[in-house]
Amino acid sequence: xxxxxxxxxxxxxxxxxxxxxxxxxxxxxxxxxxxxxxxxxxxxxxxxxxxxxxxxxxxxxxxxxxxxxxxxxxxxxxxxxxxxxxxxxxxxxxxxxxxxxxxxxxxxxxxxxxxxxxxxxxxxxxxxxxxxxxxxxxxxxxxxxxxxxxxxxxxxxxxxxxxxxxxxxxxxxxxxxxxxxxxxxxxxxxxxxxxxxxxxxxxxxxxxxxxxxxxxxxxxxxxxxxxxxxxxxxxxxxxxxxxxxxxxxxxxxxxxxxxxxxxxxxxxxxxxxxxxxxxxxxxxxxxxxxxxxxxxxxxxxxxxxxxxxxxxxxxxxxxxxxxxxxxxxxxxxxxxxxxxxxxxxxxxxxxxxxxxxxxxxxxxxxxxxxxxxxxxxxxxxxxxxxxxxxxxxxxxxxxxxxxxxxxxxxxxxxxxxxxxxxxxxxxxxxxxxxxxxxxxxxxxxxxxxxxxxxxxxxxxxxxxxxxxxxxxxxxxx
Numbered sequence: 224x225x226x227x228x229x230x231x232x233x234x235x236x237x238x239x240x241x242x243x244x245x246x247x248x249x250x251x252x253x254x255x256x257x258x259x260x261x262x263x264x265x266x267x268x269x270x271x272x273x274x275x276x277x278x279x280x281x282x283x284x285x286x287x288x289x290x291x292x293x294x295x296x297x298x299x300x301x302x303x304x305x306x307x308x309x310x311x312x313x314x315x316x317x318x319x320x321x322x323x324x325x326x327x328x329x330x331x332x333x334x335x336x337x338x339x340x341x342x343x344x345x346x347x348x349x350x351x352x353x354x355x356x357x358x359x360x361x362x363x364x365x366x367x368x369x370x371x372x373x374x375x376x377x378x379x380x381x382x383x384x385x386x387x388x389x390x391x392x393x394x395x396x397x398x399x400x401x402x403x404x405x406x407x408x409x410x411x412x413x414x415x416x417x418x419x420x421x422x423x424x425x426x427x428x429x430x431x432x433x434x435x436x437x438x439x440x441x442x443x444x445x446x447x448x449x450x451x452x453x454x455x456x457x458x459x460x461x462x463x464x465x466x467x468x469x470x471x472x473x474x475x476x477x478x479x480x481x482x483x484x485x486x487x488x489x490x491x492x493x494x495x496x497x498x499x500x501x502x503x504x505x506x507x508x509x510x511x512x513x514x515x516x517x518x519x520x521x522x523x524x525x526x527x528x529x530x531x532x533x534x535x536x537x538x539x540x541x542x543x544x545x546x547x548x549x550x551x552x553x554x555x556x557x558x559x560x561x562x563x564x565x566x567x568x569x570x571x572x573x574x575x576x577x578x579x580x581x582x583x584x585x586x587x588x589x590x591x592x593x594x595x596x597x598x599x600x601x602x603x604x605x606x607x608x609x610x611x612x613x614x615x616x617x618x619x620x621x622x623x624x625x626x627x628x629x630x631x632x633x634x635x636x637x638x639x640x641x642x643x644x645x646x647x648x649x650x651x652x653x654x655x656x657x658x659x660x661x662x663x664x665x666x667x668x669x670x671x672x673x674x675x676x677x678x679x680x681x682x683x684x685x686x687x688x689x690x691x692x693x694x695x696x697x698x699x700x
Contacts, residue, residue: 254447259367264657266363269441274663276355283348287341294334297325323507331499336492347482354475356658361644365637366436371450372633373429379625380422387415454632459639463573466646470565473647480558487551494547497540500532569645576638582631593624
């Protein structure tokens with residue numbers, strides 16, 4: 224990342240204090256320059272939640288391996304050592320070692336269905352990771368724009384405080400000269416205090432939004448950030464119905480639902496296999512050693528075909544088939560429900576985006592008009608022709624106009640990103656490259672985590688908590 228020097232102010236002192244005494248000794252701090260694309264790429268390559276999701280791919284692959292082994296060639300080695308003492312006092316001792324291999328020839332389609340289920344599970348796990356990446360991208364975009372909006376809100380609140388300070392000083396001077404009443408001084412002081420309260424809240428919201436962004440990016444929680452991207456109005460020219468049609472074909476979670484439906488189809492086949500016989504071929508070699516009362520050795524080989532057909536199972540197979548069919552119906556309904564939810568999510572985001580777009584366009588002139596209104600009210604008051612209420616109303620209108628403009632801008636940016644996410648738009652080339660860099664080794668991840676280092680040994684904390692609870696229980700007796 225690039226770095227540049229920024230001026231020292233109140234918020235920087237707080238960030239420096241959190242960073243450490245070394246930074247507190249310097250006259251300025253360095254803040255990381257982070258563009259929106261940088262933030263997305265960093266999150267895709269570092270986010271811990273995404274690492275958890277990607278582990279699901281490994282689990283699905285191992286489940287496939289396990290299924291193949293369970294339904295494939297099954298080698299086995301057995302050993303036996305026995306000794307028997309007879310009434311005559313003689314002892315018989317012998318040992319036997321046998322190796323067998325069984326190969327399923329026919330399972331009524333159960334083995335094939337189980338393997339197909341596991342293969343589909345691998346594909347579904349891959350899609351789940353991809354969808355979580357898309358959702359993480361949306362969360363980062365929202366957090367980034369939230370922080371930008373909060374920063375601009377701080378600027379508006381600070382300007383409001385400055386104007387009220389200026390007005391308060393002016394009223395004090397007029398009061399000292401006998402041109403204004405004491406009540407005007409009191410009222411301007413109250414408005415200044417209220418404005419300062421709003422500024423404090425805005426500054427806190429900004430810090431919270433930066434903390435959220437750092438968390439998604441999995442970076443040092445105290446590192447100062449300089450967000451270099453800003454709102455730019457990009458026209459979204461896709462019709463809503465086209466957005467919905469696109470979503471039906473590209474939403475990863477909808478494709479996952481389809482895979483789950485296909486898995487349940489295979490589950491029905493596996494359950495129905497219980498009505499059919501299964502056939503296995505087995506081959507074996509064995510060696511028997513006799514130790515007492517005399518030594519001898521013998522070898523043997525065996526081969527056979529085994530047929531298993533559980534004709535009378537008390538209705539177990541029938542119940543398993545019914546259960547599998549019910550799960551299949553549930554999968555069909557879930558697929559339909561998710562299609563309905565996708566339709567709703569696209570419409571909600573699309574309508575909200577268009578509403579924000581209209582607000583954005585309608586606020587362009589409002590700020591200029593509010594600035595003129597405030598200037599007129601202030602000058603009239605100074606000339607003794609206006610009222611204190613005119614000043615307060617004009618300042619409130621100016622702040623509201625500016626905040627509305629800021630809100631509309633970033634609402635449009637956030638909802639536009641939400642529409643694209645609801646449509647199932649995938650990652651771009653740089654984002655895919657960053658996602659590939661995600662480190663999934665658990666030991667490495669934990670060893671490199673500053674949060675894990677600061678939190679310390681959680682197991683030790685658990686033991687300490689248990690000890691405290693035991694002491695409290697003992698005292699309560």
